[in-house]
Amino acid sequence: MIPKKLISVTLSALAAVSAATCMRGLCAIDMDYTADGAVDTFDLIAARKTATKEELERLSDFILGKPVTSEGYTLVWSDEFDGTSLNTDNWSYELGNWKTDSKGNYITNGWGNNEQEFYTDSNATVSDGVLTIAARREDYADPVQGSYEYTSARLSSQYKFSTCGGRIEVRARCDSGRSLWPAIWMLPEDSVYGGWAASGEIDIMEGWGSTPDKVCGTIHFGDVWPNNTYLTADYNFAEGDSTESWHTYAIEWDRDEMRWFVDDDLYSTQSDWYSVNRAYPAPFDQNFYLLLNLAVGGHFDGIDGIYADPATFAAGEKHFEIDYVRVYKRNGDSFSPTPQTSAALSLYREGAEAGLTNKDGCSVAHIVTLGEKPYSVMGLLEGQHVAAGEEHTLSFTAQSTVEREITVTVEDSQYERYLDKTMIVGTEPTQFTFTVPFGTDMDVDIKFLMGRVSDNVPSSEHDITLSEISWK
Numbered sequence: 376m377i378p379k380k381l382i383s384v385t386l387s388a389l390a391a392v393s394a395a396t397c398m399r400g401l402c403a404i405d406m407d408y409t410a411d412g413a414v415d416t417f418d419l420i421a422a423r424k425t426a427t428k429e430e431l432e433r434l435s436d437f438i439l440g441k442p443v444t445s446e447g448y449t450l451v452w453s454d455e456f457d458g459t460s461l462n463t464d465n466w467s468y469e470l471g472n473w474k475t476d477s478k479g480n481y482i483t484n485g486w487g488n489n490e491q492e493f494y495t496d497s498n499a500t501v502s503d504g505v506l507t508i509a510a511r512r513e514d515y516a517d518p519v520q521g522s523y524e525y526t527s528a529r530l531s532s533q534y535k536f537s538t539c540g541g542r543i544e545v546r547a548r549c550d551s552g553r554s555l556w557p558a559i560w561m562l563p564e565d566s567v568y569g570g571w572a573a574s575g576e577i578d579i580m581e582g583w584g585s586t587p588d589k590v591c592g593t594i595h596f597g598d599v600w601p602n603n604t605y606l607t608a609d610y611n612f613a614e615g616d617s618t619e620s621w622h623t624y625a626i627e628w629d630r631d632e633m634r635w636f637v638d639d640d641l642y643s644t645q646s647d648w649y650s651v652n653r654a655y656p657a658p659f660d661q662n663f664y665l666l667l668n669l670a671v672g673g674h675f676d677g678i679d680g681i682y683a684d685p686a687t688f689a690a691g692e693k694h695f696e697i698d699y700v701r702v703y704k705r706n707g708d709s710f711s712p713t714p715q716t717s718a719a720l721s722l723y724r725e726g727a728e729a730g731l732t733n734k735d736g737c738s739v740a741h742i743v744t745l746g747e748k749p750y751s752v753m754g755l756l757e758g759q760h761v762a763a764g765e766e767h768t769l770s771f772t773a774q775s776t777v778e779r780e781i782t783v784t785v786e787d788s789q790y791e792r793y794l795d796k797t798m799i800v801g802t803e804p805t806q807f808t809f810t811v812p813f814g815t816d817m818d819v820d821i822k823f824l825m826g827r828v829s830d831n832v833p834s835s836e837h838d839i840t841l842s843e844i845s846w847k
Contacts, residue, residue: 409421447705447706448541448542448703448704448705448706449703449704449706450701450702450703451538451541451702451703451704452536452538452701452702453699453700453701453702454466454506454699454700455504455699456501456504456505456506456697456698456699457501457504458501459501459502460501461499461501461506461530464535465532465535465536466530466531466532466535466667467530467531467532467533467534467535468494468495468496468499468528468529468530468531469494469529469530469531469666469668470494470495470496470529471493471494471517471520472484472485472486472490472491472492472493472494472517472520472523473486473520474486474487476757476758478757478758478788478818478820484520485673486670486673488670488673488674488675489672489673489674489677489680489681490556490670490671490672490673490677491523491524491525491554491671491672491673491677491681491682491683492510492523492525492526492527492669492670492671492672492683493515493517493520493523493525493526493527494526494527494528494529494668495515495526495527495528496528498510498511498526498527498528499528499530504698505696505697505698506530506667506696506697507694507695507696507697508527508528508530508667508668508669508694508695508696508697509527509528509669509692509693509694510525510526510527510555510669510671510688510692510693510694510695511525511526511527511688511692511693512524512525512683512685512688512692513525513526524683524685525671525672525683525688527668527669527670527671528668528669529666529667529668529670530666530667530668531664531665531666532664532665532666533562533564533664534564534664535664536664536665536702537564537662537663537664537665538662538663538702538704539660539661539662539663539710539711539712540628540629540630540704540705540708540710540711541627541628541702541703541704541705541708542625542626542627542628542702542703542705543561543579543625543626543628543665543700543701543702543703544623544624544625544636544700544701544702544703545559545579545580545623545624545625545667545697545699545700545701546621546622546623546624546697546698546699547559547580547621547622547624547695547696547697547698548618548619548620548621548622548695548696549582549584549587549618549619549669549693549694549695549696550584550619550693550694550695551584551585551587551617551618551619552584552585552684552686552687552688552693553584553585553676553678553684553686553687554584554585554671554672554673554676554677554678554682554683554684554687555582555583555584555585555669555670555671555676555687555693556581556582556583556584556669556670556671556672556673556675556676557580557581557582557584557618557668557669557670557695558578558580558581558582558666558667558668558669558670559578559579559580559581559624559665559666559667560576560577560578560579560580560581560665560666561576561577561578561579561663561664561665561666562575562576562577562663562664562666563575563576563658563661563662563663563664564661564662564663564664565661565662566719567661567715567718567719568650568653568657568658568661568719568733569598569599569650569719569721569733570599570600570721571595571599571600571603572595572596572597572598572599572600572603572604572605573596573597573598573599573603573650573651573658573719573733574650574658574661574719575594575595575596575648575650575658575659575661575663576593576594576595576596577594577626577628577633577659577663578591578592578593578594578595578607579592579624579625579626579635580592580624581593581675582618583675583676584676584687584693585676587617587618587619588611588612588616588617589609589610589611589612590609590610590618590624590637591607591608591609591610592607592608592610592626592635592642592643593605593606593607593608594606594607594633594645594648594659596648596649596650596658596659597648597649597650597651598650598651602651606645606647606648607643608635608642608643608645609642610635610637610640610642610643612637621698622637622638623636623637623638623639624636624637625637625639628659629705629708629710630656630660630710631646631655631656632644632645632646633645633646633659652732652733652734652735653733653734653735654713654735657713660710660712660713661712661713662712665700667695667697667700668695669693669695671683716735716736716843717735717736717737717738717771717841717842717843717844717845718756718844718845718846719733719738719756720733720738720754720755720756720823720841720844721754721755721756721757722740722752722753722754722755723750723752723753723755724746724751724752724753725746725748725750725751725826726746726747726748726751727742727743727744727745727746727751727752727826728742728743728744729741729742729743729744729752729825731754736842736843737840737841737842737843738754738840738841738842738844739838739839739840739841740752740754740823740825740838740839740840740841741836741838742825742836742837742838742839743836744834745826745827745832745834746826746827747826747827748826748827749782749824749826749827749828750822750824750826751826751827752824752825752826753822753823753824753825753826754822754823754825754841755820755821755822755823756820756821756822756844756846757820757821758818758820759818759819759820759821759846760816760817760818761813761816761817761818761819762813762816763813763814763815763816764813764814765812765813766810766811766812766813767810767811767813767846767847768808768809768810768811768845768846768847769783769785769794769808769809769810769811769821769845769846770806770807770808770809770843770844770845771806771807771841771842771843771844771845772804772805772806772807772841772842772843773798773800773804773805773807773839773840773841773842774800774801774802774803774804774805774839774840774842775800775801775802775837775838775839775840776802776837776838776839777802777833777835777837778799778800778801778802778833779799779800779831779832779833779837779839780797780798780799780800780828780829780831780832781797781798781800781823781824781825781828781839782795782796782797782798782823782824782828783795783796783797783798783807783809783821783822783823783824784796784821784822784824785811785819785820785821785822786819786820786822787817787818787819787820788817788818793811793812793813793819794809794811796809797828797829800839804840804842806843821846823841825839
């Protein structure tokens with residue numbers, strides 16, 4: 376790698392970044408004003424004779440390694456990985472091997488992908504302007520999640536930075552080897568359209584360690600798993616090139632179109648996405664946060680879709696290196712998250728037959744059989760953070776095809792109730808509003824209990840519509 380802080384940058388080393396520089400309105404080859412095969416301070420002196428003020432500023436920023444405003448875009452957030460440690464104002468570590476819910480309850484292992492690594496907070500380092508994520512073959516034991524043969528790191532900007540639209544670009548390289556899975560990707564800050572993948576996923580770059588001569592860019596969308604779908608495309612490097620070399624991976628994300636680039640070479644354009652029962656451009660009209668990780672094994676490049684290849688680590692640990700992450704907003708673009716008129720609910724069932732459909736403005740529960748308990752059918756709004764001294768307001772409109780009772784609760788992780796109200800819901804829409812005070816910081820779940828909440832609940836098949844659900 377040519378460190379970005381060097382005052383002199385050879386033209387041969389500029390090959391991987393020249394296209395991205397051209398996007399900014401000044402090609403690297405054009406920066407060599409002295410024609411000596413290098414871009415340095417002598418070119419800045421020579422450029423003063425012919426270059427415009429804007430070109431001089433860009434040349435100066437390029438030599439000094441500063442983020443340069445892209446043509447038609449303005450830089451709004453970046454991490455240049457200066458210093459000697461990870462900037463925890465920008466990133467958090469996601470730890471372990473288990474995928475969990477908002478309360479930390481186990482859902483599945485392998486992050487839902489059969490991944491074999493255990494993510495730690497000691498497999499990522501920052502030095503010489505580069506973030507390095509190291510995947511290692513080493514024994515690692517966790518008192519809850521068990522024993523593992525591989526470790527790595529996964530970084531997330533959730534709750535620290537997210538964006539709706541713009542240009543997101545990452546300059547990176549990765550070692551090759553069977554079962555390595557480098558990824559630069561995005562998830563929704565708030566899953567307002569429901570669980571994965573109804574609220575979307577954006578993969579800026581995913582690489583196969585076994586075939587480093589290509590990468591792919593993908594979006595996941597549609598409905599909650601397993602009824603989700605995706606669109607993807609591969610980028611094939613020129614002969615002799617691969618993910619082992621430095622490249623700039625980017626997407627340009629507009630309201631009605633996404634474009635994928637490698638070194639500013641456009642290789643994929645997608646616009647035909649949807650979120651079931653929602654208005655286009657859902658789900659890609661909300662804030663998404665960034666993730667950087669190097670997985671080991673799993674369905675993407677693992678042996679039999681599961682196992683890691685120990686031979687990959689015969690010579691030691693493998694590295695996924697990131698030079699920078701930069702996010703730009705298109706100048707004059709007003710693209711911002713679409714306001715939601717009703718929060719999306721998830722469904723819980725126990726001994727009942729029921730379904731739940733989220734739509735724009737409402738959630739509809741279709742109940743065939745009630746089950747035996749009040750919570751046999753529940754609509755959930757989970758993981759809502761509240762702080763000590765705050766008073767929150769829950770409001771919603773409810774309607775049922777048959778008159779019946781439902782119960783609404785607000786509960787913490789220990790099931791202590793801060794709101795517990797049972798009400799009659801009739802065939803005409805009725806609005807309900809409740810205020811809930813809190814004495815300490817916590818995460819709470821809002822629950823709409825629609826099972827057998829009393830002896831007065833009819834057992835016939837019926838629908839309950841909950842609309843304009845708001846928690847403020």
